[in-house]
Amino acid sequence: MMPDLGKYATEVLSAYVVSLALIVVLVLISWRQSQVVRARLREVERRRDPDG
Amino acid sequence: MIGLLRRDLALAIRAGGGFGLGLAFFLIVVTLVPFGVGPDTAILGRIAPGILWLGALLACLLSLDRILALDWEDGSLDLLATAPIPLEGVVVMKAAAHWLTTGLPLVLAAPALGVLMNLPGPGYGWLTLSLALGTPALSVIGAFGAALTVGLKRGGLLLSLLVLPLYVPTLIFGAEVARRGAEGLVIGAALPLLAGISLACIALMPFAAAAAIRVNLR
Amino acid sequence: MIGLLRRDLALAIRAGGGFGLGLAFFLIVVTLVPFGVGPDTAILGRIAPGILWLGALLACLLSLDRILALDWEDGSLDLLATAPIPLEGVVVMKAAAHWLTTGLPLVLAAPALGVLMNLPGPGYGWLTLSLALGTPALSVIGAFGAALTVGLKRGGLLLSLLVLPLYVPTLIFGAEVARRGAEGLVIGAALPLLAGISLACIALMPFAAAAAIRVNLR
């Protein structure tokens, strides 16, 4: 399964871990922000216009 | 007093990322050094501890005038001086806020920047330690300088001029610890001296600073 | 417009020695370097041109926020924007005043400080020349940064963060000229490139800066 990375295993693995971690963090932050803002907007719009 | 610290932190964060900016400046100074000095890694490694210390010092310096000047301009300082908390406490809190937004991030980031400067392996721990011990002194001394110059419309320059000579002992011992660490030498007396300077500054400077503020408000 | 220049110079001199302070900061930075780096003369000589250029750059940087911030705070900028002189002209004059009070003294003092740093013999002329050609660009770029951040209550740090990366080309060519001069190499294309950057900045930056001021006054 796991390819043999030879003597450079740490380097290669850490490169993948660091990059994927950064990407995941960015995606999560963007996603969370979008949810938060969307929820707050919805709330304000409901407050402004309770039946709509 | 904790209220004051919290307010200052809130202001630092809200007014454009207090945490980030000192750090960014540190990063920039360290980046610019090789442009000036040339890309030779051997030389860069030699001067790395000193330059990192200098960069930290300048990053502190540049944000010093924010410690008191803004409060002076909008009259808050007058009001704080008549408030039921002692001015010495105000100074301590302001220096603490400055350290938390400037010094602490520098301490944490220094190892990463050490990589850029080819700092030799054993130096990282000592660099961080020396910065952690030394930067509080920089903030307190800076608060004293800010207190001396508060109310003078001269930008940060006069402040820097007053404060830089006061920074010399801290810089010497701090850079010495970092350099000996990087070169794998015995650290020796520099470390306790650095700690001593910091403690003495923290204990005594607030009184001098408060006195200076009182005179300046007059 | 000459009136503006004269006023700014008068203010710089009166408000605590504009001429002296940039210089003093330069001096202090340059004297601190041996403390940080260690007193080895060979290394100091090697890094001297770069450090002198960096010191000049930082001395410029530190006084940048004075270019516009004071005028913003006391409302002068509003009034200048409605005055019969174009904002571009205002920017040019303010950058000129900044250069005269900061850049020019640095140019004149650099050789003296070269001695402190063991700058090799042939380097003096080239160092002075490169500073004379490069510092005007630093002032104009700085004026642009000041225009972007005028009205933001965040001290000089954001300004530095914006301006320092813009300083990179000037620093590289300037330090290159000084270094090659000091090492007795052929100067080559760096000198005309440095002059070209300065000219281009002086010609174009005032427009960008004036646009930024207009946006900020809105």
Added chain:
Amino acid sequence: MLTVTGLACARGGLPILENVSFALAAGDSLVLRGPNGIGKTTLLRVLAGLQPPVAGEIDCAPDMIAYAGHVDGIKSMLSVTENLRFWARVFGMREIAPALASFDLEALADRLAGTLSAGQKRRLGLARLMVTGRPIWMLDEPTVSLDSASTALFAAAVRRHCAGGGAALMATHIDLGLSAETLDLTPYRAVLSAPSADGFDEAFL
């Protein structure tokens, strides 16, 4: 000299005044009134060209207006004379003696402006208007911190200016003792039209 038709202004992205129209002829002086926060300062800044209007037209050459805001543009490290002389040069004028005289500043002429009291500073700020040589004065709360004698000096200066063919537009909360018309801005407060229900039109409003 100045004709304003259907002007709307915004502050912080929100419309605050709508449909303001008035005209100012040579010799007129007009006082803007309205409660705090109605938008007097904003209106004056729009008219002075510091801020673009949202809608409407301002018919006036921009180089006719001398603006004086809440702060005075005084350099505390220059003397009173130097401050005035600087602005005179900027506006291409020469004489500053009449301005000093009108606001009773002769005795203070050599003092650093930073050592003046609040009211003295304001007098200096007002004296600046006289060295601009511009016909329309736009003043935002000109009499703040002035005592009654200085307020009278100011009223006299405005009267002289208008008699000489100038005009003045002032926002103030107190009575200046000028026989000026007043324009109350209260009726012009912007009514926010209901935002489109599904949101997101171009101006986000």
Added chain:
Amino acid sequence: MLTVTGLACARGGLPILENVSFALAAGDSLVLRGPNGIGKTTLLRVLAGLQPPVAGEIDCAPDMIAYAGHVDGIKSMLSVTENLRFWARVFGMREIAPALASFDLEALADRLAGTLSAGQKRRLGLARLMVTGRPIWMLDEPTVSLDSASTALFAAAVRRHCAGGGAALMATHIDLGLSAETLDLTPYRAVLSAPSADGFDEAFL
């Protein structure tokens, strides 16, 4: 509460007021009057303990005075509530709601203070006095930029404060509609004694 006897104050090294004496009892409000530059600001700063007097005595515990100067100590990057809450904490108080209510700031409570108009800012500055919990208010031109409705709010707040056993000392040029005593400072202007002919005495005067 406050007794002043034979007070003399100086500004910029020159004596400007001499021999000022007055007393303020609980429930009193006193208005300082006098032309621009007579020394009202200086007197208030001396009383607030920011500046030492040249001569005379001030009989008052320093922690009884809440001072409000020409500028308000407002942080533009904090909201109205945060500004007030900060000062409340500094003075060891809790409640800020009454202060917001007294100066009609509820609607603005969440706005950043930097986006307020001049009058709204001043209302916030005055509201700060109410969260200090101190009995003597010292106010330097408190009604600058306030419209008449806000001035009335302020007068009401002062009246309530005095009725509750406080006292107020105000320097102002306009009529506040308070039934306050006034103290005109004009007679106390310092007369410079001829400098001793042989020069050089202790204070160079």
Added chain:
Amino acid sequence: MSSMWEYANPKRFMQLSGTVLPWVSGLAALCLIVGLYWGFFLTPDDFRQGSTVKIIYLHVPSALMAINAWIMMLVTSLVWLIRRHHVSALAARAAAPVGATFTVIALATGAIWGQPMWGTWWVWDPRLTSFLILFLFYLGYIALWEAVEDPDTAADLTSVLCLVGSVFALMSRYAVLFWNQGLHQGATLSLDKEENISDVFYFPLLVSIAGFVLLFVALVLLRTRTEIRARRLRALIARERMA
């Protein structure tokens, strides 16, 4: 009707991006997984670099996108300055943190790669150095957006900064080349070059690049939608306060 500017209207943009976003995100995930899996598990080691070639599937796409993100910000800034479409300015704002992250990834993977290849984490090579400068520009740009209160003012100022910054970034690139000739690989991906990297590495790299491009598009769409909503939220709250 057919004008592309129509999508610069926030409402149209919200509609369109709402439908497109799930597809782009799905495709991005697919390409990333395929490309990185292929690269990591199914390619042989390089005879010179050993297994470290596998870093290329992260390093090169992120480096490419870091530059392209800035170029996209430059274009949208220009559109904002010229045509004043709010979506354009907000898209630039939304792209900046994404570009900055890609820059960090490129720097980090490069540094990690440098340790075995050049024996050091960092050298002042022109390519690396210009990347560091690019990172600084991202930082400054983001800091300026954060610092300015009024959104339109912030949009104007950051756009001007982006224009000026681009010019200086170019100048820095030449200056840095002039200053130091480095160790870093030349462009090996150009189509007309003789010695392109061999196909074994090439195809997974292409898929991975496509994945990064799509990831960038998806993130920018998502974040722009957030920015637009935040703008509207701000306006509505301000309006409530005024009432």
